[in-house]
Amino acid sequence: MSLHRIPATQAAADLSAFDAIIDARSPGEFAEDHLPGAVNWPVLDDEERRIVGTLYKQVNAFEARKVGAALVARNVARHIDDWVRPLPREWRPLVYCWRGGDRSGTLAWFLERIGFRTHLVEGGFKAFRTGVREDLLQWPARFDWRVVCGKTGCGKTRLLHALAAEGAQVLDLEELAAHRGSVLGELPNQPQPSQKALDTRIWDRLRRLDPARPVFVESESLRIGRLWVPAALIERMRKHGHCLMLQLPDDARVQLLLEDYAFLRDDPERLCTLLENLIELRGREQVQAWQAAARAGAVAQVFAELMQRHYDPGYERSLHQHFSGLAQAGTLALPDASPASLQAAARSLLAY
Numbered sequence: 001m002s003l004h005r006i007p008a009t010q011a012a013a014d015l016s017a018f019d020a021i022i023d024a025r026s027p028g029e030f031a032e033d034h035l036p037g038a039v040n041w042p043v044l045d046d047e048e049r050r051i052v053g054t055l056y057k058q059v060n061a062f063e064a065r066k067v068g069a070a071l072v073a074r075n076v077a078r079h080i081d082d083w084v085r086p087l088p089r090e091w092r093p094l095v096y097c098w099r100g101g102d103r104s105g106t107l108a109w110f111l112e113r114i115g116f117r118t119h120l121v122e123g124g125f126k127a128f129r130t131g132v133r134e135d136l137l138q139w140p141a142r143f144d145w146r147v148v149c150g151k152t153g154c155g156k157t158r159l160l161h162a163l164a165a166e167g168a169q170v171l172d173l174e175e176l177a178a179h180r181g182s183v184l185g186e187l188p189n190q191p192q193p194s195q196k197a198l199d200t201r202i203w204d205r206l207r208r209l210d211p212a213r214p215v216f217v218e219s220e221s222l223r224i225g226r227l228w229v230p231a232a233l234i235e236r237m238r239k240h241g242h243c244l245m246l247q248l249p250d251d252a253r254v255q256l257l258l259e260d261y262a263f264l265r266d267d268p269e270r271l272c273t274l275l276e277n278l279i280e281l282r283g284r285e286q287v288q289a290w291q292a293a294a295r296a297g298a299v300a301q302v303f304a305e306l307m308q309r310h311y312d313p314g315y316e317r318s319l320h321q322h323f324s325g326l327a328q329a330g331t332l333a334l335p336d337a338s339p340a341s342l343q344a345a346a347r348s349l350l351a352y
Helices: 008-013 027-032 046-058 061-084 102-114 124-142 156-165 173-177 195-207 231-240 250-260 268-282 284-295 299-322 324-328 339-350
Strands: 004-007 020-023 093-096 119-122 145-149 169-171 215-218 242-247 330-333
Touching: 004 008, 008 093, 008 119, 008 124, 046 061, 061 102, 093 102, 093 124, 102 119, 119 124, 124 195, 124 231, 145 156, 145 231, 156 169, 156 215, 156 339, 169 195, 173 195, 173 215, 231 324, 242 324, 250 299, 268 284, 268 299, 284 299, 330 339
Parallel strands: 004 119, 020 093, 093 119, 145 215, 145 242, 169 215, 242 330
Antiparallel strands: none
């Protein structure tokens, strides 16, 4: 029985054709990034991979393979016991590792010998990553970008959610990056993905979009938290996007921030720690004043002053500097950020 080897580009083009996508790499490699929808069946865990790699470098390849073979055999047997027994003959898995060689080849061989029509990704995850990088250079030009602009706290993300609920195509970069994009944007108990994983998440979202329909996106900067948005996507949004300026009264903006950042309102010390990042820009005296107000329970005051003295001036400069379509942007003024107002705004945008 011969394995069915397919190029990474072909596999990526139709991931839904397979009943399972199996990543044979170690848990650490899998955690950094993996194919969308993949499950991890490591043939070597992180420590086993270290042991075999050390033998390979310090002794020789033959000794490393002997030790590795025993470890791989035990792990593959465990995966078969844990996952494979209930599966029907028609089950069609796609298997890959880093380069599509020893690890995935061994697992795929066992599955093929059992009788499953098993496909192996040529070039492995490395080849897939190459394809993702190439696609992210080209795909942004396919789409008609509708860029939602507006000051911090004006409800841009909430409007994207309302648009999605009405059936619009939306690319929520902050959701994919697990960060709200500001100095206070770190989400509680939700670390950001790796840079590779963000690239894959964006790639996966883009491949599902219809180029014949507009795509709504927020006016992000180059970085969201510690991660970079693909350069070709940012450039396309800035130079060719159709901009919409969203407006909300200042008191409603403060209220929205208090809702979205309730975890900081309820944990002033966490807010104070994040404010430390503004010392270089706003000065230690100003930051300490904000920290004192936060500890005294005046979080609303802190948010209002952050908007006026930090976020708004910087956002205005950045927006006019980078977005070519801003001069022709329409304005959408909301009385508040209630679900009813956002739904009405979304429907009005989609009516045109």
